[in-house]
Amino acid sequence: MLCMENCAEFLEVLFACWAAGLCAVPVNARLHADEVAHIARDSGARLLLATPALAEGLAPLEGSVETLSAIVSTEGEGYAALLERGTPMRPVEGSPADRAWLFYTSGTTGKPKGAVLTHRNLLFMSHCYYADIDALDERDTCLHAGPLSHGAGLYAVPHLLRGGHQVVLPHFDVDVIGDALRHHTRVSMFAAPTMLTRLVHAPAVAAADLANLRTIFYGGGPMYVADLQRALGIFGPRLYQLYGQGESPMTITGLDQRMHANQAHPRWRERLGSCGVPRTGVCVKVVDDDDRELPSGEVGEIVTKSDCVMKGYWENPEATAEALRGGWLHTGDLGSFDDDGFLTLRDRSKDMIISGGSNIYPREIEEVLLRHPDLVEVSVVGRPHREWGEEVVAFVVARPGTEISVDALDRLCLDHIARFKRPRYYRFVGALPKNNYGKVLKTELRRRLSEEAVSA
Numbered sequence: 001m002l003c004m005e006n007c008a009e010f011l012e013v014l015f016a017c018w019a020a021g022l023c024a025v026p027v028n029a030r031l032h033a034d035e036v037a038h039i040a041r042d043s044g045a046r047l048l049l050a051t052p053a054l055a056e057g058l059a060p061l062e063g064s065v066e067t068l069s070a071i072v073s074t075e076g077e078g079y080a081a082l083l084e085r086g087t088p089m090r091p092v093e094g095s096p097a098d099r100a101w102l103f104y105t106s107g108t109t110g111k112p113k114g115a116v117l118t119h120r121n122l123l124f125m126s127h128c129y130y131a132d133i134d135a136l137d138e139r140d141t142c143l144h145a146g147p148l149s150h151g152a153g154l155y156a157v158p159h160l161l162r163g164g165h166q167v168v169l170p171h172f173d174v175d176v177i178g179d180a181l182r183h184h185t186r187v188s189m190f191a192a193p194t195m196l197t198r199l200v201h202a203p204a205v206a207a208a209d210l211a212n213l214r215t216i217f218y219g220g221g222p223m224y225v226a227d228l229q230r231a232l233g234i235f236g237p238r239l240y241q242l243y244g245q246g247e248s249p250m251t252i253t254g255l256d257q258r259m260h261a262n263q264a265h266p267r268w269r270e271r272l273g274s275c276g277v278p279r280t281g282v283c284v285k286v287v288d289d290d291d292r293e294l295p296s297g298e299v300g301e302i303v304t305k306s307d308c309v310m311k312g313y314w315e316n317p318e319a320t321a322e323a324l325r326g327g328w329l330h331t332g333d334l335g336s337f338d339d340d341g342f343l344t345l346r347d348r349s350k351d352m353i354i355s356g357g358s359n360i361y362p363r364e365i366e367e368v369l370l371r372h373p374d375l376v377e378v379s380v381v382g383r384p385h386r387e388w389g390e391e392v393v394a395f396v397v398a399r400p401g402t403e404i405s406v407d408a409l410d411r412l413c414l415d416h417i418a419r420f421k422r423p424r425y426y427r428f429v430g431a432l433p434k435n436n437y438g439k440v441l442k443t444e445l446r447r448r449l450s451e452e453a454v455s456a
């Protein structure tokens with residue numbers, strides 16, 4: 001299990017796991033210790049490797065998670081011992097169907113599920129990179145400014161397989177990225193939309209020498225067309241948009257560099273607002289509630305099938321059967337194709353919020369907030385935010401005659417979930433809107449927020 005802030009050791013441990021015939025379980029370094037403990041128990045992790053600051057906070061897990069035999073800090077004696085030269089060992093021979101990466105992605109219940117990614121999945125993902133994004137060789141550099149436990153780490157693989165260089169930044173920093181571009185050649189990097197937006201609005205980037213920049217591949221959330229046009233004005237034809245999920249890593253549809261730059265096309269702006277066309281070797285359909293394929297223009301659930309689709313959810317046959325019914329991965333996202341085969345995301349059938357490229361599931365936050373004894377009801381929704389994509393807003397109903405402080409709710413969240421999932425605003429209301437079956441109407445709550453934004 002890898003719980004690390006961005007560092008070179010992450011890739012060192014990841015590749016060592018595969019050479020030893022092991023399955024890696026990378027987790028978001030920003031997760032709360034309780035969340036890490038759940039993933040450790042669910043995956044049956046035997047060893048947890050962490051960067052020093054995280055290792056200290058996670059130390060109690062060694063005694064409370066039954067399967068964990070040790071927690072090793074990357075700067076401790078235990079890690080140094082792992083690097084000591086001993087008897088040379090050949091990589092363990094495996095098969096394409098072997099587990100390689102257990103990618104934990106939360107479900108609508110709020111409990112993370114482990115998507116089992118095989119070596120075949122990661123190899124197909126890499127081949128798709130070469131076919132659709134860029135052909136790579138030893139001259140290329142992959143710059144990692146995003147969390148290695150997610151998209152940035154996944155796209156280290158195609159660069160590794162072709163002998164490319166890996167440059168790992170501790171975190172996203174505009175000035176450091178500019179410095180890296182001055183010192184490395186043929187640089188490509190993954191960016192969540194919020195990262196790309198920050199680059200676009202940074203004066204230093206607009207004035208920088210971008211001769212060494214090859215490609216920015218971005219995805220993981222909504223991208224405003226206006227910001228995309230600004231990005232094209234700065235970076236030129238170096239942008240590739242990808243749409244994927246942890247269950248089909250980085251690989252469902254894509255909008256390539258040429259499509260981004262083709263301003264002469266009569267539907268250029270519409271295409272910028274889409275997520276492109278199916279990737280090489282990937283089947284994508286839009287279906288109705290009975291899994292019947294819909295014609296272009298009609299909105300339905302997006303389903304996909306390819307060698308990039310996960311093997312299933314770790315030890316969760318019910319969720320696997322539901323997600324992979326009929327042999328297709330059901331993404332839970334709603335979208336439509338146009339007559340030219342471009343897919344546009346319309347909504348999410350699940351109530352997931354995407355903020356800063358990170359997936360946030362309302363049910364998880366709601367369950368934590370409802371631990372407060374004076375909280376009767378709560379409903380969490382996302383509100384559009386220009387920089388982060390969306391921000392978390394919680395509508396809360398207090399018990400009559402009581403008062404609940406925002407500080408108390410914040411503390412409750414910070415004690416149980418990662419900081420980035422904490423609501424940015426709390427709206428105290430007398431009641432939540434519901435339908436005849438008693439289900440909270442989150443669409444109504446989003447409408448209220450939208451109307452307030454318009455009138456503000």
